[in-house]
Amino acid sequence: MPLFTHEHQIDMLLVYGEARKNHREAKALYGQRYPDRTQPHDKYFLWLERHLKTKIIEEEPNEFIVSEEVEINTLASIEVDPTTSVRQIAANVGIGRESIRKILKKHKFKPFKYQRPFHCRLTI
Structure with a gap:
């Protein structure tokens, strides 16, 4: 055809x-x-x-819009403590976890669990 x-x-x-x-x-x-x-x-x-x-009419995805203040607060939270979880940041900033993930993705951060290198761990 x-x-x-x-x-x-x-x-x-x-x-x-x-x-x-x-x-x-x-x-x-x-x-x-x-x-x-x-x-x-x-x-x-x-x-x-x-x-x-x-046919299901596919709409263009809504553009992700968030205030500059929220972005700055999110990035500052990561800068202060890189071990902070997305859930904790969302609770502190006051927006959803997906929004936090989108902000991190926009600024090329990859959420992961921070682990200290083996030689830096304290032994008791």
């Missing part, structure tokens, strides 16, 4: 509507109106309608 641009698909749907959802008439009408374009198979009109009815 050839790939069609969104503009071509919109034109196909308009022609399909004018043909009163008759895919054979739609193919003939589309061929008359747009002779220079690739002609779809007549079943493509049916597929296109069904596809657009059942």
Whole structure:
């Protein structure tokens, strides 16, 4: 099945509507109106309608917006104590853990459990 641009698909749907959802008439009408374009198979009109009815419209993800003050507080918490957990930072700053993770990711921090090197551990 050839790939069609969104503009071509919109034109196909308009022609399909004018043909009163008759895919054979739609193919003939589309061929008359747009002779220079690739002609779809007549079943493509049916597929296109069904596809657009059942397709889940994917919205663009919401842009992550957080105040500069919250970012500074989060980064300061990490700077003061790198062993602090994301959960503790979230409780101190007052926003969710996922927001803290996004801030850390934005500034290229990777959350991990801090472990001292073996030779630096105190023995009793």
